[in-house]
Amino acid sequence: MTTPIIAPFPATRLRRLRRTPSIRAMVSEVNLTTDNLIWPIFVTEIAGAEGEIPSMPGVERLTLDGAKRAAERAAQLGIPAICIFPHSDQDLKTETCERAWDPDNIGNLAIRAVKEVAPDLTVMTDIALDPYNANGHDGIVVDGEILNDETVEALVKMALAQADAGADLLGPSDMMDGRIAALRMALESAGHKNVAILSYAAKFASAFYGPFRDAVGASGRLVGDKKTYQVNPANRDEAIRCVARDLAEGADMVMVKPGMPYLDICRAVKDQFGAPTFAYQVSGEYAMLEGAIRNGWLSRDAMFESLLCFRRAGCDGVLTYFAPLVAEALEK
Template sequence: MTAFRRHRRLRASANLRRMVREHRVAVDDLVYPVFVQEGLRGKEEISAMPGVYHFGLDAFRREVAEVSELGIPALLLFGIPLEKDELSHSAYDEHGVVQEAVRAAKEENPDLVVITDVCLCQYNPAGHCGIVRDGKIVNDESLDLIAQTALSHAQAGADVVAPSDMMDGRVAAIRDRLDENGWTDVAILSYAVKYASAFYGPFREAAHSAPAFGDRKTYQMDPANVREAVKEALTDLEEGADMLMVKPALSYMDVTRAVREVCDVPVATYNVSGEYSMVKAAAARGWIDERAVVEEMLTSFKRAGADFIITYYAKDMARWLRERA
């Protein structure tokens, strides 16, 4: 009789499968993105992202308490200002919406890791991530404002600043600005590999940041490129990034793996709005088992090499892990 391997032996029972499982998602792997809106009282659900909300500062404090109780170690903060102007002044205002949210989060839980998204797109009427001159997004002139925004977040108490603009040189500009002002302990999580993705659709409503003209393809990456992603990641490391991010997550697991293999710093992946909303929509119609799909997705991100995962499902996953314990 021809010999063959019986791989099924190690799948024979639930406990045996647990013993030999190669990758797991833990609550320590989760970062929860939160949208804080200036001037809002309470919270308002984002129609394109069921279960995700715009929070006023009062409701945000309650959200911080809930996230803390669930054991989630970190938040990623996005701000939605009342006023926008061409130089995005609200982005680096001492009393801007993100700056006040950072202070509120630290008052509620000093041990919570507060990560701030650093960008200009929510704060200017053009909806672009840099300064616009004659219909073009200019790189070098934008760096000063991006660095000033990061500094203002650090001064408010942020533990980590996360530049998402994809301007060349922004990590170096931020590191220099932070260090010059004594904020040497504030870490940089760079959106090192951020693609010009169609999966961001619902986020435009969430962040009030749809471009007023054109698109973001001159600064965000072409979805067809992987070697370029590695180059972007290595450049940000050279400029002083402490951690790197790949965004989106689901269609870019090969990119996460490629970055993981060449970089020795923590790598994050962002399970973005479109990925979240597609699962929500299919689950609402009874086409999929939401919990099973989410757990499978998040595990796949770990398998691809992510050290931690930014996901709108963070609270749900934390509860499911608690139930399983």
């Protein structure tokens, strides 16, 4: 009679692969590098409005000179891209939003300023009318209704102005129907065939945007809400349909926004489409983490853990206000 071979208990010791830092590094399933970072910055045209944003500790509104310094810092740290958000003069905002495609609006001036000092840095922009809209909406409003097709026409003009200014990567964040196809066609027709589109394909009507609205001067100015064009936070399938549509219309990359509360969407998008997938760790996420870190309630490790979660969920990159802090730490 053959005696059975019994493996010693426990047969599998998973802790063997956690024993030392070097072994843990060897078996790490995902990693975080500066290549995974896009740094959002705020650029103001209002004298005296620069400086730290109270609801986003450590984040500042910048002058054009400040934007240049940020671009130089990004290049030195190996951050591949920055995303420019304009803080514009409230007195110059209108219901027709014509400043959105003015070649000399603060956003386009910032694109040129950044390219002047860091020509190889990828410059991403935001395409939505809210920075220049008197009522705070991403689209044109008539009698309380956000008009889809008229907004798309305005967004096309905005996109062409940004491409002319030197933007490399356009980020339509408006969530209007059909805007990706219209932008792609207009860019091709205007000779901007190499300008890429990173679509905010699944942007949710979230409560996590509050500090961002402080940063761009929109807090308290929004008439109504954005629930008729941003995705219901309850709807996973709808978000996937939005992503499928934008990819079919010519988006080169897609984004989920916000980030950590929607990691299930990130994973589903990457698994289903295999396209370059990004997430935006939005202002509310940043403020919660940074506030807790500064109060001693969390360690700085929480910053890195949060970004690794995006990578594990399938994200190729993350827009994060932590970008320079992370890049500096990764340098060491």
